[in-house]
Amino acid sequence: MATMPQRQTDYRFFSPAIPIVIDNGGFNFRAGWAGESDPRITFRNLVHRPRHKATGEMVTIVGDHDPALLKYFDCTRSSFRSAFDSNVVYQFEIMEYVLDYAFERLGAEGSQVDHPILMTECVCNPLSSRSKMAELLFETYGVPSLAFGVDAAFGYKFNQQKGICSEDGLAICSGFTTSHIIPFVQGEPVLEACSRTNVGGYHVTYYLKQLLSLKYPYHISSITWEKAEELKLEHCYVSFDYAAELKLFQKGTKEAEEKTTFWQLPFIPPSQEEEPSEELARKAALKEKQGQRLRDIAALKKFTRISELESELHDLEDLVQQLEEVEEEEIYPFLSTTVYNSRQELESAVHRVTQSLRKARGEPLESEDKLDTSLSEKYSLINVPDSELTPEQLKEKKKQIFLKTTSEGRLRAKQKKFEEELLREKQNQQDEEKRLENPELYLEETRAKYRDLSERLEQRKRLKTNGSRSNGNNNSSGGIGRGERLNSAQKERMRLLTTAAFDRGKGEDTFGAKDEDWQLYKMMSKDYDDDDDSFEEDEAELGRLTTRLQEIDETFVAKSDMELLQGTLEIPWPRPLTVEDYKMTLGIERFRCPEILFQPNMIGVDQAGLDEMTGVSLRRLSTQYTEAKNSMCNSILVLGGSSIFPGLESRLEAGIRKIRPYLSPLKVVRSMDPVLDSWRGAASYAAAMEFPTQIFSIQDYYEKGESGLRQYQIKYSL
Known part of the structure; x- marks a missing residue:
């Protein structure tokens, strides 16, 4: 359950020279001070603007708050919105709400922020997004200077300082909506060799939610996105061999049973006690x-x-x-x-x-x-x-x-x-008398009347639409001619027109000279379908029979309702519910959902997986990095919120080894903290003595503008 981050009270004790570090992620927003080990505030990077049910006033809610608080707001006409498109910020109106909330939680008073800011961004962030972000920070909040850096690069450098990886290596960062491969040579990222695929943790969660909804349509309301996210974090893992794992569950071996977990929904058994007479x-x-x-x-x-x-x-x-x-x-x-x-x-x-x-x-x-x-x-x-x-x-x-x-x-x-x-009351009274005399016979006769009348009405509707004959090919569209699709009234009108045209075409056109000629229009305006008047009466009688059957027969379902039921997921239970009906089984779903990180085509994304992208990035390296390429694969660091699945490192190592030369060095390690290492690396970078030489000041912004941001690039090895 999400809670509001506590407002900090020591903002005024920090010197204006101490930078504020912001990890602007697609899932979570983290902010804190340079040199600290953990961020001060963390919340979901979302904005919701519902209306208050009592006053009708629109309010702005940032983050994912307690649902108990949202019951006081009308959330039906609005939804949570993110400032990101994949991993690029493009909705800066929403981003302003997020920054307002973040600075307020940090303790800043007013809209002025007099501290330098180090903000993370995605690799190869478009210039338009960086320019809009700089404009927002400089002109709305008046920050004196700012710096932009890649989140995965900060995480790699932080683990390099801890001895987890070396200067030459690869960073595999799988985030909320995208995954990146970034090569590093002598501690600096080689941006021209980076790779990206638009698959991340969001797609894994959504895929799990879809699979469970299809498997348990009776409990679709209980399978929310938040619950699917929780199940993903607790139970999902990456299989070493996906095909072999599938066969394991297909055979139903003991090992497959051990890997199967269960999710028990709340169940209240019905009362079995019978009340006394x-x-x-x-x-x-x-x-x-x-x-x-x-x-x-x-x-x-x-x-x-x-x-x-x-x-x-x-x-x-x-x-x-x-x-x-x-x-x-x-x-x-x-x-x-x-x-x-x-x-x-x-x-x-x-x-x-x-x-x-x-x-x-x-x-x-x-x-x-x-x-x-x-x-x-x-x-x-x-x-x-x-x-x-x-x-x-x-x-x-x-x-x-x-x-x-x-x-x-x-x-x-x-x-x-x-x-x-x-008349209706009299008819209902007569029906009730018949029903009381012989209920079973009356119910059977009423069902037969309803069945015959509904079939007759459906047949007449089909004849009106498609005509009364068939061409023998059972083709309901392409094989039927226009004459076969006309009803009797339309055919009679066409006959009158054809006859009049034929008679008048023999000689001089004298149509209208006689009064009887004008009777043709009266005849054409009539409806020659003798059944049209009785059609409405039959529909009214069908509606009366439907209502009557619904009153006396609990098992009766009208044909119109049956068609609606066939299009929905709500299916009537044939027996009383038990506790087993509220138990969901997670078997193949545990490793099938994370598999989309390696096979994005499973969800319709025609892109490469993590192991294949690694080979793409290595091939993109120019010839000057030939010597570093061999040592690069000996230091592959996995980080990001979607890299916490068990078995991910061994699967990556097996996949990358297939595309590397025989006996070439290969080592895949996990980051110390895949989620927080990016912020910690940025905080350590901002606390360095050389950080002021890497900033882009407000004077540079006014002098150079967008061209200065285009050339701006920090050096990660200070």
């Missing part, structure tokens, strides 16, 4: 009591609703009766004391409350025949001829026609919906 009876009685209470509440709500509607209807009827006794000229003053502006609004309110009351009681709504009289009284000007109306009455007539049409359409829609609901 008295407890079951008590729970059933309590459940029935709660159900009866809910039914009583629903009945009370219905009774209250009916009472309120009856009272409202009674008040409206009294108001209508009073309105009948009022003179014509006093209607408006009388209505001004109410919420209604006209007699029509009052009648509409009475009709609305009546319909709501009938619906609440479960009675059928009023038919259109009963409403015709009220509508005719409400819209009195509709049936009056226009010649008998004044211009104002004509406007009112148009308004009444529009209102009547809208009201009738709305009432018809409500009536149709109500009738459909009544």
Whole structure:
């Protein structure tokens, strides 16, 4: 679990002449003071910018913090981002967040850093990346000077000082996303002979995660990237002979069983204790009591609703009766004391409350025949001829026609919906009666109806798409002609067009002279597919059968859901889960994942492995290094975060020996600390008396600019 590095409190006690050493790695960011043995702060070189769930404010989180803290943030719309592309910094906005956090943890106050900085970079770092990094450090933080050096070179020099390797040798550095081979002659790296492959520890972890996810699809949510990284560090190793190791596990020998490890997921067994019958009876009685209470509440709500509607209807009827006794000229003053502006609004309110009351009681709504009289009284000007109306009455007539049409359409829609609901309830009631009479027979008949109806609908869909005939080749795309892909309606339209064109092509084009000619357009606009109307009805019936089967059959799975299940990894368990189902086996995966360092083509990377790259770097050495080439292979140092796999040195030695002359000296050793030796070598280099002669000052930056950085190169042998 990642924790926030503690903020240092002794920043002001360091002299401005003491450099800050930064190992800017693709996985971890390390920073500390020159001359010390360990970095002061270490954190993941990542930036996350989620929003706070309570305030909605966007915050910046640097590093990989405790997941318990991230629960207060909305992390669904953002993800961790790195400033690196492979091992080159290209996102300097993210790099600025990382440097801000690092300097703050070191104890620097404000944005000004008054110490020289030694920063590591990848070998043969592009000038554009180095220039942007210098611009960021000089102009944003105001550092007085800085120096750039290769991390693997610092690690090699540190081990050389400890007597692990010699001046002439090779450094094999396998990092987070890339691996490098760097030759050294007299303590200095030969950059023109370096090699790189884009495979590292990230790819090993991701490959392990993929293999376990394919092997255990039921627990894919538990196989996170962090857990795969932990399993890689604990269990993975490099095999001396990959093919022989595979055969060992294929035969299932005792040695293979000894090399197999297990990862046990948390498992909570289901309770096996059966509750006593008295407890079951008590729970059933309590459940029935709660159900009866809910039914009583629903009945009370219905009774209250009916009472309120009856009272409202009674008040409206009294108001209508009073309105009948009022003179014509006093209607408006009388209505001004109410919420209604006209007699029509009052009648509409009475009709609305009546319909709501009938619906609440479960009675059928009023038919259109009963409403015709009220509508005719409400819209009195509709049936009056226009010649008998004044211009104002004509406007009112148009308004009444529009209102009547809208009201009738709305009432018809409500009536149709109500009738459909009544029909559906009646059908469901009949189905339930059949089911109670013979449940097994009813279930079998319902399944047969669903199966026949779904097959018929699928066949009609295929006919609509591909046509009703086959050309005999079972070819669903290339062998079917256009005429065979048309449905009956499209074929009828084409027949009408062909007939009309043939008839009109015999002589003068007189189409349109007769009224019956225009009937052709009406015929073409019709849908001649007689099944289209029933198609929607069949789909609605299929949906009803699906819902019904889901209610009465626990094992039923709709065809649409089955298609979705086939595309997912979630598979229903055929039996109760046991502790064995939560145990993951790591066998071949232990050595198969690190093998991509030697065979990158296993994950689709068409590049050379570590042993082959060593031969490439040796061949790139010019003739002036011929004497040093022989002694170089006697001092091969392995370092980097991805070089900690057991068996890596022996596998490298075996692979390199195949490409070297017979009986040539060869020795592969591991760095004292493959992870921290790069930072320790840089800290030792920055503490040397000659370090100020290797820096690139801010004055050089303003005077020389990018051209000065192009020529800038430190000397590692001080």
